[in-house]
Amino acid sequence: MRFKDLIGNAGLRKSLLTAFRAGRTHSTYLFLGKDGIGKWTTARALVAAAWCEQPDENGDCGQCPSCVKLAQDVHPELRLVDATERIIKIDQIRELTEWLWLKGFSTGRRILLVDAAERMNPQSQNCFLKTLEEPPPGAVIILISANPGALLPTIRSRCQKVRFLPPTHAEVMPLLVAGGFHAEAGQALLQAADGSIRTLLRLLEDKQYFAFRREVVRRLAEPGDFFETGKWFAEQKEVLPEVFTLISSLLHDLMGLPYGSQPAAVDPEERTALTALAQRLHGRRMLEVLDEFVELRKRSATNCNLQLCFERFLLALV
Template identity: 35%
Template structure:
């Protein structure tokens, strides 16, 4: 394993390469970004890089004793701390900081990684804060979080922030094929449905049949123009899977639009089977499909933002009806 084995995050790799070369590795980092984009894998690779006996431009060698022990989570100078249940408790942090205070025994520098740092209790956070204020020499602390807003500002201000962005389509595709061994066709489809993270890709693969069935239920309701106020209970019953079902809706609209615009020339680019797309695509003009895609995009950002979900859905359903009615009246 070296930097090149980690998909994406090129800026972050370059940052640490430079920091190591110029001796500017600091005592505490906060890795912040969406879940399952590879923050922990990156932190462990950094631990290897800093402790490797033969590091190069490309990262750690992956072969030396330090690299092998870290890969097996068995290195005495590298610790990966996770929550015990819902919280990271003060006893865990006390043990962690005590361990951090001893000099390295096998490696060059101690690396203490704390996953899900947002789960620190207030007591635990304050205990950790003391260590962040007076860090022991020859040590690096890496806090990892996908919910930075839930961390005490005093903790954030003591760490150098490293932001991890959602992964691109090609980064996810490559990861699914090369690391997870997925079939190329399946990886292509799932990667296009899961912008940003493996988490979504894996969830979609697990629930694919069921999610697709749910999506068709929703599609039929939208197509029949069920009254928005009558659709509330369906949304309520499916609220947990809703973000993924909506992703299917967006993908289907894209297929309809692509089919219409290209007059069916690019069937191999479709996510859904051709049979499910070709007839449906003719029901609206390309422009209308495009406007409906925008409505779904807006719904996705409303839901992922702070807007109340019921309000967002209501707005979406009324706009959807308006758009379809407008399209059919301009056809007549």
Template identity: 30%
Template sequence: MDNQLSSRIAAEQPAVAARFSAAYRNHRIGHAYIFDGEKGIGKHEAALYFAQLLLCEQPSENVPCGTCSACKRAASGNHPNILTIEPDGQDIKKDQMAGLLSVMTKKGYESGRRIYMIDQAHRMNTAAANALLKFLEEPEGDVTAILLTDAYHMVLPTIQSRCQRISFLPPQREQLLETLKAEGVSPSLAATVTSLTADSVRAAELAADDQFVSLRKTVVKLVQAIDHHVSDALLLIQSEWTPFLKEKEDTEMGLDLLLYMYRDIVAKKAGLSATPAYPDLDEFITSLAMKMTYDQLSSILESVLQAKKQLHRNMHRTLLMEQLVLSMQEGLFVV
């Protein structure tokens, strides 16, 4: 299992694997890293692999053996020198961070490096981020932090500057597209789900999810309504968007779909040849690209990104979508 993990990291992220090996070989292990890449790219698996390498009892050629006690316990989540936290509800809170840092600085652990992982690090609230920042400024002993994020721009710049950034490249999208189409997924739906995730399993799950397909259709209707009249868009939020506002994850998915729709419009306007997220809407997207300016598109994209931030701050979801529609409508008046 662990050798398979090593092979997978080497095959899918060769630059990342090479960087791990070089750091280990040269005894230049950093005290903090940010693993940055889109959802489903394998950041968590890479963090586990790196932790195994740092704790392995008998590494070979700068690769963890996968069979020693340390490697096995790391793989099973039972190594006492590895701790992980993730958002508690909407965000990562100060008490979570304080508890983690307190445990990591206490004595009594096994010898060797201690490693803490912060999943979805961009969702630390201000107090949690400040607590981490203080620790990063004054690292103690052989401790390594690994922050995982798919929204690097949302991590505080002061934290970014104190961490080594390791960027994960997405897999060849065309290959994933062909795999999904071979499994019977329509080309248009395959294009949409591969815009949202690089994980082949997750992409197939989304494509088979009737609610996701319905959400995609509703997003298209919303863009059409915004293009027509703001009152139509607001009415659509009250009617057809309601089922998707019950869960934060569904709302976030809708915002992502909206974001990719407007990115398609920007790409069409700029004459880019990248595979669109909505290839079945080429005529409509072309018409919007012809009549919208870059400033208008930039304003709308910024409004959607701001809505994503507000979503994680517990803003009422119906109100958030209504304000987004009004903000997007205002963006159309940008000269």
């Protein structure tokens, strides 16, 4: 993705680009923020914009030799460690460290991007620590993590932390309008994506998502047979995080009803179901439902009977 096409964190991105183009970079960065909000994409686009041979105020040209090499992942002075491997092992860290000490021959520097840096095991992190303490001249290391607590404190303390925020509704609205969604439906989708641009793009392309969403809302508003409905939710185990995110956003909306807000719905049918649910939940009832939802999420992380857990939650809704 081109630098000018990135979504969200505009001020942060501009500051980073200014520093990189002026050569006033830190030796090591730690890009923080939840999954899917553009940390990895921004890091790659930042390098392209900084190294572009024909740059403009919008970033990279996309056509010069440097841009072409970066787009094809063949630039000799950039190394990428993406999130395809489950663990980053010590041998890989040693090889990357040796590469960092090589002298760049066109930009005068080398840049290493490590996605999901928390995948480094303790041995890998300790091995990498020496490089972070005494980085090679001209080298820039960008670690990216949605779970920085899994990194050693000594790793975190040696990095310049850059915190990314989820995009706002206004920032993603042009994308949603292009997909044919009105403002309310767009807000509902952004909430369902939990602020993740990656998830939002996937939802926009998923033709089955909206039918699935309507089914979740319908079963929450009208549980009917608790055994059957609990069984249905338990069978969604493969997409349980998405189910929980959707339920969480719906409950958040319903909590705002007494204060004049309206639940974001993707269509009139969903609005009708949510309105019916809201009429049953108010005051202490809503607090009880929230408590049950918290317990449901906790139990789901254990070896529990998921169907029984959902049945208990559904009972709180009626």
